[in-house]
Amino acid sequence: MALRGIEGWGGYTGLTYSTFENILRAKWPGSYWMDDSTVSTDSDRSANEDVWRPTDGGELWILDLLDNPEEIACGVYMKGNYGSDSRNSWGPLFSINNASSEHILIEASTIDLRVKLRNLSTVVATFYSVLEPRRWNLVELKGKVHDTTGYWYLYVNGVLIGSDTGIDTKYSTLNVNQLQFHGSIAWTMLGDSYCCDLTGGKNDDVLGPFHIQGILPNANGDNSDWTPSTANVDNYTMVDDVTANEGDYVESGTPAEKDLYNYEDLTGSWDEIFGLQVNTRLFMDAANSETIAVLCSSNGTEDSANVTANNTTVGDGDEAQFMRILEDDPDTANAWASAAIDSAQFGIEFI
Numbered sequence: 001m002a003l004r005g006i007e008g009w010g011g012y013t014g015l016t017y018s019t020f021e022n023i024l025r026a027k028w029p030g031s032y033w034m035d036d037s038t039v040s041t042d043s044d045r046s047a048n049e050d051v052w053r054p055t056d057g058g059e060l061w062i063l064d065l066l067d068n069p070e071e072i073a074c075g076v077y078m079k080g081n082y083g084s085d086s087r088n089s090w091g092p093l094f095s096i097n098n099a100s101s102e103h104i105l106i107e108a109s110t111i112d113l114r115v116k117l118r119n120l121s122t123v124v125a126t127f128y129s130v131l132e133p134r135r136w137n138l139v140e141l142k143g144k145v146h147d148t149t150g151y152w153y154l155y156v157n158g159v160l161i162g163s164d165t166g167i168d169t170k171y172s173t174l175n176v177n178q179l180q181f182h183g184s185i186a187w188t189m190l191g192d193s194y195c196c197d198l199t200g201g202k203n204d205d206v207l208g209p210f211h212i213q214g215i216l217p218n219a220n221g222d223n224s225d226w227t228p229s230t231a232n233v234d235n236y237t238m239v240d241d242v243t244a245n246e247g248d249y250v251e252s253g254t255p256a257e258k259d260l261y262n263y264e265d266l267t268g269s270w271d272e273i274f275g276l277q278v279n280t281r282l283f284m285d286a287a288n289s290e291t292i293a294v295l296c297s298s299n300g301t302e303d304s305a306n307v308t309a310n311n312t313t314v315g316d317g318d319e320a321q322f323m324r325i326l327e328d329d330p331d332t333a334n335a336w337a338s339a340a341i342d343s344a345q346f347g348i349e350f351i
Contacts, residue, residue, distance in 0.1 A: 002203035003275045003325050004179075004195040005063045009050035010214030011243055012039035023244050027279070027321040030062040030178070037183060045077065045136040045191065046211055052190045054183025057091065061181050063195050068175040071198040072096050073206045075140035075155075076181060077191035080133045082110045090114065091184025094193075096143055098174035103145040104152055108184070113139065115152060115162070119171040124164065130156050136191060140206040142198075145170050158208045194274075202327055203274050210274065213266060216240045221260030221345035222297065226250035236261045244281060246319075252350040253285075260297055260347035266338050273336040275327035278346055282309045282320045293349040294324045298340055303330035306351055 007028075012020055021034035036056040041048055052061075065072070076094055087109050095105040105116040111133055114126040131137045140155040150169030154162050179195045192212040198204045217236040224235045229249045238248040239261065250259055280294050289310040296303045309320040329336045329344075 002196045002198065002200040003277075003327050004065065004197055005323055005325070006192070006194045006212050006277050007061070007181075008192050008212030008214055009039050009052050010212070011050075011241075013041055013050050013243070015039055015243065024061065026244075026281070026319045027323070028061050028063065030064060032060055033058045033183075034061065042079070042189060042191075044079070049191060051079075052183070053188060054190070057184055059183030063179045063181075065177055065179060065195075065197075068177060069197040069199075070146055070176065071142075071144045072176065072179060073140070073142045073196040073198060073204075074179055074194060075138055075206060075210070076193040077136050077138050078108065078131075079136050079189040079191070080108075080110050080131060081188040082133060087112065092180075092182035093139060093184070094141065094179065094181045096141075096145060096176055097178040097180050098171070098176060099178065101171050101174055103171050103174075103176060104141065104143045104169055106139065106141055106154065108139070113154065113156070113161075115154060117152075117167075117169050117171075121171075124152075125154075125162050127154070127156075127161050130161055138209060140208075142206050143169065145176050153206075155206055155208075200327075207274055213268075215264040215266065216242065217261035217346075218264050219262040221262050221347060223258035223260045223347065225254075225257035226252040226259040226348070226350075235259055246283070249283070255350055258295065258347060258349045260295060260345040262345055263341075265342040270338050273338070273341070275325055276336065276341065278324040278326065280307070280322045280324070280348065282307070282322065284309055284320075291351040293351055294322060295345075295347045295349055296326055296330055297345040297347075298329050298331040299343065301331040304349065 016038045018035040037059050038053045042051045090107045090109050093106045093108045095102040101119045107114050111131045112128050115124050138157050142153040144151045147170050150167050151165040196203045217240045220234050220236050228238045238250050291308040293304040293306050307322040329340050
């Protein structure tokens with residue numbers, strides 16, 4: 001696998017401060033100080049796009065990389081707060097980390113970028129006037145964390161602006177275990193973001209311009225075995241919330257019971273689809289450990305991956321969220337086409 005995770009901020013619109021933080025932390029454990037954040041809608045780049053608005057310094061959402069990959073590609077859309085005539089202090093944008101220790105850090109001012117290595121000890125490059133003020137800018141990093149063969153490549157809006165190779169990018173003896181996206185007073189909004197490793201022969205480099213679109217269940221699929229929390233309703237209506245809602249749900253404790261759902265169609269034109277991320281929320285009962293399969297059914301070809309929630313994996317409120325990446329259509333083993341996504345079903349099976 002190369003694509004590790006995406007965040008487009010869909011489903012958080014209108015949430016503020018601690019309400020937003022509680023839901024986000026269940027999806028991305030380890031994220032913190034997000035109670036200084038809000039999510040709202042901005043239409044400069046894409047109609048009705050949801051964006052993260054940090055309202056103070058220090059906000060941080062974290063993607064865990066527990067298998068310690070050495071090489072990472074990542075990107076985020078950012079929109080600066082001030083005009084080109086104003087350069088504020090530097091603030092972190094994203095970093096390849098071991099917990100709080102940064103291996104490779106990208107910092108931004110209003111219109112500038114710079115690269116720091118080895119837990120902030122060294123500024124190795126500064127790039128002036130590479131960001132457009134008050135416009136969306138795509139900033140991407142490809143980096144390797146290593147004592148001698150490390151490297152970094154930095155891109156803005158798909159253009160390489162600087163690089164260095166064959167260098168020491170590793171702080172101490174620490175391995176990579178996180179990618180961190182930072183909120184800062186240097187800008188007001190962060191948009192779509194992604195993380196890839198560089199394995200697998202697909203999505204193994206920076207992606208270039210991209211867009212994340214969230215879609216929701218809109219009809220029952222081929223199986224509706226789970227029990228809805230409200231009687232005499234379609235199962236999909238219990239899991240089609242724009243914002244996560246614990247009041248409506250489906251439940252099962254019977255092995256092999258499945259729920260499949262049809263989803264909304266994609267909108268717009270898609271030249272290339274890098275992959276899908278299926279977000280599944282699982283709440284614990286008194287069992288202390290439960291396993292489900294996250295299902296994809298494409299043109300009759302069913303593909304599944306098991307996930308287990310227990311007292312270690314659950315986050316806030318006895319909830320665990322699982323993000324399953326499907327880079328290829330399981331029916332064709334090729335990249336997804338829009339029509340295939342529109343006709344596919346996704347769901348769950350109790351194991």
